[in-house]
Every structure is written in C-alpha cells, then in structure tokens.
Amino acid sequence: MTKSIGPVKVDSVDVAKQLVEQYDTFLFDCDGVLWLGSHLLPHIKETLDLLVAHQKTLYFVTNNSTKSRAAYAKKFASFGIIVSEDQIFTSGYASALYVRDTLKLQPGKDKVWVFGESGIVEELKLMGYESLGCNDPRLDHPFDIATSPFIAQGLDPDVKAVIAGLDTKVNYHRLAITLQYLQQPDIKFVATNIDSTYPNKGHILPGAGSMINCVAFAAGREPAACGKPNPNMLNAIVTAKQLNRSKCCMVGDRLNTDIRFGVEGKLGGTLLVLTGIETEQNALDASGDHPLPKYYAEKLGDLYELIN
Numbered sequence: 001m002t003k004s005i006g007p008v009k010v011d012s013v014d015v016a017k018q019l020v021e022q023y024d025t026f027l028f029d030c031d032g033v034l035w036l037g038s039h040l041l042p043h044i045k046e047t048l049d050l051l052v053a054h055q056k057t058l059y060f061v062t063n064n065s066t067k068s069r070a071a072y073a074k075k076f077a078s079f080g081i082i083v084s085e086d087q088i089f090t091s092g093y094a095s096a097l098y099v100r101d102t103l104k105l106q107p108g109k110d111k112v113w114v115f116g117e118s119g120i121v122e123e124l125k126l127m128g129y130e131s132l133g134c135n136d137p138r139l140d141h142p143f144d145i146a147t148s149p150f151i152a153q154g155l156d157p158d159v160k161a162v163i164a165g166l167d168t169k170v171n172y173h174r175l176a177i178t179l180q181y182l183q184q185p186d187i188k189f190v191a192t193n194i195d196s197t198y199p200n201k202g203h204i205l206p207g208a209g210s211m212i213n214c215v216a217f218a219a220g221r222e223p224a225a226c227g228k229p230n231p232n233m234l235n236a237i238v239t240a241k242q243l244n245r246s247k248c249c250m251v252g253d254r255l256n257t258d259i260r261f262g263v264e265g266k267l268g269g270t271l272l273v274l275t276g277i278e279t280e281q282n283a284l285d286a287s288g289d290h291p292l293p294k295y296y297a298e299k300l301g302d303l304y305e306l307i308n
C-alpha cells in the first residue's frame with residue numbers, strides 16, 4: 001500500500017498552479033483565512049479575483065454566527081470584494097435551517113431563545129421565527145433574581161428551542177435565563193458551532209464553543225452543533241449548489257472544524273492556512289485526533305503572490 005504523503009506546502013509556483021487547476025470550486029472559511037476581525041489579510045481580494053478569472057466558483061462557509069449572510073455580504077463589500085448572499089453560509093443560517101427542517105418548529109407560533117448575536121436572529125426572522133433573548137437590553141442589566149423581568153414574567157411557553165452561539169455580550173443574566181430554558185427537557189438545545197476560540201488581530205479570543213459549554217455544563221445537556229465540521233452543513237451547501245465534491249477544495253485555518261469538514265465531507269482537497277489558529281507544526285502533526293490537510297500555506301494570499 002503506497003504511503004500517503006503528508007501535507008504539501010504551497011511555496012512554489014508549480015504547487016500553487018497544481019492546487020488551483022485541480023479544483024473548480026473553493027469553499028473558504030472566513031475568520032483566520034480572509035480576515036482577522038476587521039483586518040483583511042494580505043492579497044485576499046487579489047487571490048479571489050485570480051480564482052474567479054480562472055473560472056472558479058467561490059463560496060464562503062463561516063462558523064461565525066454573529067452576522068447574517070446579508071451582513072457578511074456588506075462586510076465583503078467594505079473590503080471592495082463583491083460577494084452575493086447566496087455564496088455565503090454561516091453557522092447561524094445552518095442553525096436556522098436545522099430549526100426549520102429537522103426540528104420542524106412552526107413559524108409564527110414556535111419561538112426560539114437566542115444566546116448569541118443578531119446574525120442568528122436575522123436568519124430565523126427570514127424563516128418566519130420570532131426570537132427572544134439576544135440583544136434584549138433588559139439582559140444587559142446585572143442579574144438579580146428579585147428583579148429580573150425574565151424571572152418575574154416566567155418563561156415564554158412558546159419557546160421550543162434554544163440556539164446558542166458566540167455572544168460577545170455574554171453576562172450572568174444571559175447565562176441564567178438561557179439555563180432556565182435549557183432546564184425544560186422539551187426545549188431543544190442547538191449550538192451554532194464548537195470553535196473553542198477565534199482569531200482577531202493577532203489575539204486568540206474565546207469562541208462560541210467556550211460559552212456554549214458553560215450553559216451545556218450547567219444544564220447537563222449536549223447541544224446539536226450545526227456548523228463545521230457537522231456534515232449536515234456541507235450536505236446543505238452541496239445540495240443547494242449541486243456541487244461535485246471531488247472538484248471542491250475547503251480552505252480553512254482550524255484543523256478540528258474546517259479541515260475535518262472537508263476531509264470527512266469527502267471533498268477533493270483541503271488547504272490549511274497559518275494566519276489563524278494553527279501552526280506549521282500542527283499542520284504536520286499526524287498524532288492528533290484530527291485529519292491533516294492535503295495542502296497548507298503561510299497565508300491564502302500566497303496563491304496570488306506565487307502565480308501572479
């Protein structure tokens with residue numbers, strides 16, 4: 001049996017051209033690949049333009065649920081990159097699809113408690129679901145069991161699911177009320193993604209998984225996680241866009257989400273970039289419990305810098 005070679009570094013024109021030529025569709029993770037927060041990484045626009053010029057199809061698949069697909073399209077536009085909403089898939093959208101298609105909650109009747117940000121609320125609203133929690137300003141007040149309106153009014157009986165995701169306004173009030181809903185066994189527990197951290201401007205910050213685990217631990221429950229590496233997210237994209245998995249390449253910065261998503265999703269290839277979470281040592285370490293990428297590069301912009 002031929003020994004499979006390890007990850008190939010994209011550090012020459014030949015390898016860069018080989019990678020680009022063998023796939024017709026590229027699925028890009030966002031945080032740590034395209035940008036770090038509001039900082040666009042080097043030669044991203046040039047690389048995406050180069051791929052489009054080579055008739056490649058591009059999609060963007062992010063576990064960051066804080067923005068809706070429409071808001072992400074605006075973020076791309078702020079960098080001068082024109083991307084349509086239907087090229088963008090977020091873990092908030094994947095979670096709303098799960099509520100609609102798997103949990104089959106009734107729009108206009110069943111409500112969702114959101115421990116997360118507006119990206120989740122906006123995707124649920126597009127499907128006709130009312131959300132509670134999230135940006136409700138009453139949750140910004142320090143929790144006091146004697147005065148919390150959520151305790152005084154009691155739980156909303158129409159809430160049939162909790163969606164938990166990255167919430168940069170997390171506080172004890174939000175944790176306490178989310179737990180009250182999760183203590184109801186009939187209320188379904190959905191998580192957008194499991195990322196323990198996410199990269200932002202040279203720092204590694206607590207990710208959705210860190211705060212979701214807080215309420216999961218308190219409730220003694222495990223959520224259904226909808227983002228990468230959940231194959232349902234990839235299946236939804238492949239079906240919606242009629243993709244040929246063998247001609248797709250997943251580009252990401254995290255091994256246990258992006259690269260696992262691509263490898264277990266049987267995509268033709270994967271490219272790990274080292275501008276986010278992982279190091280070159282991690283990219284080559286076969287002893288971990290995660291698959292290794294087919295290719296890796298210092299940054300995505302190397303494709304442009306090598307080929308151009």
Ligand SMILES: C[C@H](OP(=O)(O)O)C(=O)O
Pocket residue numbers: 029030031032061062063064065166193195197198199207208
């Ligand atoms: C890290 C992740 O975003 P992604 O890297 O999937 O765009 C997230 O923000 O939790």
Ligand SMILES: [Mg+2]
Pocket residue numbers: 029030031032033252253254276
């Ligand atoms: Mg990322």
